[in-house]
Amino acid sequence: MSIAFAAPIPGQSLTAEPRNLPFERPPEITDPLEALDMHVENITRPQAMKDAFYFLEEGLDMVSLVEGILRSAVMAGLHSIDVSLAIAPALHEYILSLALDADIEFDEGFEKPDQDKGIQYARDRSKALKMLEELRESDGEGSIMEEPEEPEEMTMEQEEPLEEAPRGLMART
Secondary structure: OOHHHOOOOOOHHHHOOOOOOHHHOOOOOOOHHHHHHHHHHHHOOHHHHHHHHHHHHOOOOHHHHHHHHHHHHHHOOOOOHHHHHHHHHHHHHHHHHHHHHOOOOOOOOOOOOOOOHHHHHHHHHHHHHHHHHHHHHHHOOOOOOOOOOOOOOOOOOOOOOOOOOOOOHHHOO
């Protein structure tokens, strides 16, 4: 099948059976406390916690992680959007406490992106050096934790000066 014909036909969604998707039906859980209990139970499973910590360590901020968890529950028809908004702060704090107990470095997601560029650069650099050190140790090579040497500045010698390019509207040909 051609890629051009892989897209849905305009109006196709109007021909589908109503209430066919999980989020179009009434939610399974309407009580915010029950929904929070469900999410806490799910996030404390070892594999779910391992996955969440992996994404936090790789640079996903906490706010995006919590929003993703809650959106997927809404899409699955587990609870409604308003329940998500009600339980988001509590779920955020719970995952935050788990991550702090596990001693994971992460971005909480509330800071302005331009605010801590220097700190973020230093954090990323130290992570990269740590990863390189682990790779070197696994390969049996020496340590690389020393600061890299600054490259010498290279200069290009020109044999004859370049002619100045013509300027102006009519010079473009």
